[in-house]
Structures are given as structure tokens and as C-alpha cells.
Amino acid sequence: MYIGTTLTNYIIEAQRTIEGATGEFTGLLNDIAVACKKISDLVNKGDLVGILGTAGSENVQGEQQKKLDVISNEIFIEALAHNGHVAALASEEMDEIYHLPADYVRGKYLVLFDPLDGSSNIDVDVSVGTIFSILKAPPGVENPGTEDFLKPGVTQIAAGYCLYGPSTMMVLTTGSGVNMFTLDRDFGEFLLTHENVTIPEDTQEFAVNASNMRFWEPPVKRYIDECLAGKDGVRGKDFNMRWIASMVAEVHRILVRGGIFMYPSDSKLKAKGQDGKLRLMYEANPMSFIVEQANGMATNGRERIMTLTPQDIHQRVAVVLGSKNEVERLTSYHQA
Numbered sequence: 001m002y003i004g005t006t007l008t009n010y011i012i013e014a015q016r017t018i019e020g021a022t023g024e025f026t027g028l029l030n031d032i033a034v035a036c037k038k039i040s041d042l043v044n045k046g047d048l049v050g051i052l053g054t055a056g057s058e059n060v061q062g063e064q065q066k067k068l069d070v071i072s073n074e075i076f077i078e079a080l081a082h083n084g085h086v087a088a089l090a091s092e093e094m095d096e097i098y099h100l101p102a103d104y105v106r107g108k109y110l111v112l113f114d115p116l117d118g119s120s121n122i123d124v125d126v127s128v129g130t131i132f133s134i135l136k137a138p139p140g141v142e143n144p145g146t147e148d149f150l151k152p153g154v155t156q157i158a159a160g161y162c163l164y165g166p167s168t169m170m171v172l173t174t175g176s177g178v179n180m181f182t183l184d185r186d187f188g189e190f191l192l193t194h195e196n197v198t199i200p201e202d203t204q205e206f207a208v209n210a211s212n213m214r215f216w217e218p219p220v221k222r223y224i225d226e227c228l229a230g231k232d233g234v235r236g237k238d239f240n241m242r243w244i245a246s247m248v249a250e251v252h253r254i255l256v257r258g259g260i261f262m263y264p265s266d267s268k269l270k271a272k273g274q275d276g277k278l279r280l281m282y283e284a285n286p287m288s289f290i291v292e293q294a295n296g297m298a299t300n301g302r303e304r305i306m307t308l309t310p311q312d313i314h315q316r317v318a319v320v321l322g323s324k325n326e327v328e329r330l331t332s333y334h335q336a
């Protein structure tokens with residue numbers, strides 16, 4: 001591949017590396033790219049097209065849906081359901097699995113997605129993104145059910161995100177490295193701009209919502225305290241901190257310059273019966289796949305995220321990901 005190659009050409013190549021793949025995989029990734037271009041266009045127009053603000057509804061997580069959450073979800077379904085590449089869909093914004101209407105052609109993939117992650121940032125014009133995870137559908141099943149989706153992250157055949165920032169970027173893995181494509185708006189195509197991205201193993205930058213500090217478990221508190229102690233503490237170096245409240249932007253920064261991101265489990269979340277804030281199947285798993293493919297590491301503080309067997313489509317999980325040596329350190333603190 002060469003810098004400047006189109007996403008379309010790249011995915012035709014990628015398909016050749018997937019056993020048994022026909023044109024369907026290329027078709028599916030194209031559908032996703034189309035959906036992301038449409039969302040990018042709306043995010044970019046913002047208030048000009050009246051799509052900011054809340055939709056007046058709640059999703060299954062009991063969170064206020066933004067107008068753009070709902071619209072982005074519809075755009076994804078419209079782009080993916082018709083074309084015969086998927087067998088069913090699941091989304092952060094839908095309580096249940098989306099089953100294809102009876103007269104639609106069934107494809108061989110299942111897609112889980114968060115159509116607009118970090119949507120609390122929309123109204124303040126800060127980066128948001130779309131996250132997706134692709135699984136193989138069980139062969140010969142007309143209407144896959146929840147149990148067909150509940151597979152560990154290691155079974156993902158592709159994952160990616162689209163970042164709607166100052167520029168729109170599609171970041172993709174099909175299991176052989178991570179590549180980044182930048183949307184050329186004039187040309188209407190994503191073009192390869194960063195090939196085989198790798199995350200530095202060491203970092204001096206962490207990302208966490210520190211307002212939750214009093215609820216953290218001791219290993220997380222210890223890790224952050226040691227970072228904050230800087231040069232004079234046990235780490236012997238100063239750390240920098242970032243928190244965008246948009247996981248896509250956070251992971252993107254880590255892919256570009258390294259870092260550790262965490263949304264740990266805490267006593268406040270536990271009191272609500274949640275083991276973490278982020279969703280395993282359409283946030284943590286796809287991001288873990290990308291991070292691992294870029295030489296990083298992703299755990300829930302104890303175990304590798306991608307080996308966890310999901311119990312529920314909307315299951316939450318603690319997340320620690322990014323530069324290997326820091327993720328290893330924090331994970332080892334949980335075992336101490």
C-alpha cells in the first residue's frame with residue numbers, strides 16, 4: 001500500500017487476507033465508510049442544520065440521547081441493512097438487536113457499533129467519533145439472536161473508528177496492523193495517511209476522569225498518585241494529563257503519540273450495579289483490537305479485555321489501554 005491510496009483500494013487488498021472472504025467484506029466496509037461520511041458531514045454542519053441538542057429520549061443505558069445520536073444510528077442502519085452484507089446489527093442506541101426485515105438479503109457479518117461516541121461533546125464542538133466491531137455471523141442462521149453476538153473480542157475480524165475532529169479520520173484494523181485514512185472532503189474519499197501505526201511502549205501521559213478519584217479502587221489510586229508525584233516520586237519522571245471525555249479522540253491521541261487511557265471500575269459505578277462505564281462490545285473490544293494491533297495493550301485492570309466472554313450486548317467493563325509498559329504496570333498493581 002502507498003500513502004494516498006483510497007480506503008476502497010485498501011479494503012479490496014485487506015479482503016484477500018481474510019479466509020473465505022468474497023466481495024462482501026469490501027462491500028460492508030464501504031457501507032461503513034459511507035455512513036461515516038454522512039455523519040461527518042452532519043457533525044461538521046452542526047447548528048446550521050439544527051441537529052444539536054437532546055432528542056428528548058433515553059437509550060437503554062438510561063442516558064439522554066442527543067439528536068445526533070439518534071440520527072447517526074439511523075444513518076448506520078440505512079447504510080448497512082439493505083446491501084446484503086450483514087445478518088443483524090447491534091448498537092449503543094438500540095435496546096435490542098436490529099433484525100433485518102424479512103425481504104432483505106442476509107449477509108455473513110454482524111456489526112456492533114456506537115454511532116456517535118462522546119456525544120456529550122457535540123454541543124460544545126469538541127471531537128466525537130463512531131466505533132464499530134465486525135464479527136462473523138453463524139452460517140445458515142436466518143435471524144441471528146443475542147447469543148450469536150456474545151463472542152469474545154478475539155473473534156472480531158475487523159474493527160475501527162471514525163474520528164470527527166478538525167479532520168475526519170477512519171482508523172481500521174483487519175488483524176494485520178492499524179492504518180489511518182483522512183477524509184478528503186473535495187474528493188469525497190478516505191485516503192491512507194498513516195500506515196502501520198505503533199504505540200510507543202513507554203509514555204508520560206495519562207488520561208482519566210480525575211473527578212472520580214474518591215471512588216477508585218486502591219490500585220488505580222496508587223498508580224495515579226505515583227504519576228502525580230512526578231520526578232520526586234517512585235516513578236522519577238513528570239507526567240502530563242489529558243481528558244477529552246471522548247474515547248475515540250483519546251485512543252487516537254494514544255495511537256499517534258502514546259499514552260495510557262483508563263476508565264476504571266469504581267465504587268460509584270458499582271453502587272449502580274455497573275462494572276465500569278464503557279461498553280464491552282462496541283467500545284472496549286474494538287478499541288482493544290486496534291490498540292493491540294498497534295503494539296499496545298488493553299485490560300480491564302486484571303484480564304485482557306478481548307478474552308472476556310460477554311453476557312449482554314450492553315455490558316460494561318473497566319478499561320485500561322494504551323502504551324504497553326504502563327498498562328502492564330497498572331494491571332500488575334491489581335494483582336499485588
Ligand code: AHM
Nearest residue numbers: 116117118119120209245246247248
Ligand atoms: P457515550 O457513549 O455515552 O458517549 O459515553 C462514552 C464516553 C467516552 O467516549 C468517554 O471516554 C467517557 O464516556 C467520558 O465519560 P465522563 O463524562 O464520565 O468523563
Ligand code: MG
Nearest residue numbers: 092114117118
Ligand atoms: Mg459510546
